[in-house]
Amino acid sequence: MHLKASLFATVQFLMLLPLGRAADECQPYTRGDKPDLGSMPSPRPEITRSVQERDEILPGDVVCRAWGETDEEVNHHTCTDLAEFYWMDVAKLFKLNPILKTDCSSIQPNTEYCTDGWIEPVGDKINRCGPLFGNAPCAYSDNPCCNSETWTCGATAQDCADGICYEGFCAGDAVYTTNGKCGVGHGMRQCAGKWGDCCSMDGECGSGPDFCGADKCQTGNCAATPLPTRIIADGISGEFLVTLGSYTCDFKNCPLLECACTGPTAEPAADA
Template sequence: MMRLFASSLFFVLAVRADDCQPATWNAKRWEGPYNPKALKRTNGTMSTRTTLVTTADTEIQPGDINCRYSATTRATVNYYTCTQMATKYGITVDDFFTLNPTLELDCSNIQPKTEYCVAGFIEPVRATDQLCGPPNGNATCLGTAYQCCNSETWTCGNSTDDCAAGTCYEGACAGDKVYSTDGTCGLGHGNRLCAGKWGDCCNLDGACGTGDDFCATSVCFSGNCTIPDTEPTPPDWMKGNTPDGTCGGENGYTCNVVYGTCCNKDGICGVLASDCGAGCQPEFGDCSSVSTTSTSSTTSKSSSSTSHITASPISKTTTTSTISTTSTIAFSSLPSCGQTCFNNMLDQWSELGCSSGDPACLCSNVNFGYGLRDCSNGACGTDVASTVVAYGSVYCSSALATATRTATGVASLPTCGQSCFNNMVAMYSSLGCASPDPYCLCSNVNFGYGLRGCSNGACGTDVASTVIAYGSAYCVSASATATAKA
């Protein structure tokens, strides 16, 4: 009786052991219930491999899966299990299917409690005879005793010359996909770079070399190109050394944008006509500066809960400090379908999270632009809609830039920042402008450099960041206004 009970217990345990045993993945199921390459000889007998991971004594041929890590599925699987496995082990879904070729691409035949490969690669042709590269079946040196393929001899080696950029075709180096090994480079040749014997510059003709024919600014595509300093040397009037606004005299101080660039007859820096006119000392400042009179800041704006735009142009006037600009956007130039779409979007101010039809608030919600695009595409057709969408872009650029300037108006800046800004505006003549036109001022990089240098010197770097930010918003608004005019 006891013997019968023991036999029954052994049978039950054996069945349960079979139920819990993970299935083994077969790389090529058409070869039978087991992949012959998954078999190994132990003491003259054949036995099945219990893991997918390729070991040193595994017989593997080029094109086979060289699995480096495997994982087992859960007891419950579905069509999404393949994606879950790929995500969990940090590989793409395409790589997962490549490593497990028995799976259908819709993951319909994945099995529960089954081992699948989640890290590995397709076994390449190894250069076991030290012959590598295109002349030798693209055999790779990786995984052999000599890991760099020399493009001059097409043999594997480990020397510095074998592995050098421009010589090493593949292996333990960046290889030909990064550095050219035949002297061709650039856009037409896989964006490869130049190095080693080929030179360090790639010209616009896609050839590697050195010298002006390859490295000069006008002909160089990549590499050690001769590129001039992108930040021009500041003019002399930005280099003044006065620490307190005095100039000339015994100390010989020169004026700068912090205190004004003109050294007047009394040895004081300033930007007024009395400073830059009669008695101005040109050896201690820039007497060619033309001053302007600062005016008070005024803003005229009207809004209503429903801000319809009629066929007349949009007109906006803003005056800040010494600046006065008026932009006119020809709304009437839009087709009637486009005007309707635009006004319909303005009517949506409440749905867009605005308390009124304020342009800056409307444009801050991406759905304003999306709505205008979709409406005009449907009502006008895609060809005409592009004009409406372009109008909306200019409208929003101007609105947002104006809002930024209002939020950080010049009056809100510290006194030192206001002085720096107004001094730079007063330098319009030295900046090549016929008047203090914002777009002209901002077109000269020295306007930004001067505001930065002045505010850093007069206010300190912490406060200067506010002044510089205001200058950036000021120039964005100027650019948007100029675009609207165009």
């Protein structure tokens, strides 16, 4: 009877003791505990864009096709650095990002700035284009080529052909002339299509000897200037035997009309 009473008392005593916890078990949380924020990774700042995209693009809106992101630290050199990194003029960077001040004091960290695009121009309601109509564009429309013969937007092969297409989905007038003027003095424009394939020394496009002939052609499919004919004297043979004016004579002229077979540098033939 005393043994049972002793065991019962021991069990009651053990139940009153606090339960222990192993070192690798979760410890109880109290309000006074604070997490160590220094050991936690910093969240990546949210990237914002300087130009907000619109569902409907209106004249004067920035149409952006590429973006460049700034770092967490920026200064007044960041605008120039950003422009140089994306091979663009800093003036264009400011134009595509109107919120930037020209001294770069308004540049923001962790922000995407427009690095390629354009300002949407005023279009023509009846599909006209080019300099006669305020340089109204055709690109990115159903008729993407400005025909310089009609000054209307079109989509045919003729509309988009070199020498006819003024701007749009083509090389345009900046590369191929649309008025027949070419070469030096005319923006080094080339000749193509209906204008011919040669630019004369006078800056006119055309085809044939008067435009493509030697000493008459400035750029294009110019005829090559013929090299002097290699002549070998009768009864004499040799790899270095050449006559007056030949480039094989190391660009030296022979005083006599014959050159002796003496080696890489030609010498006049000895008198008989």
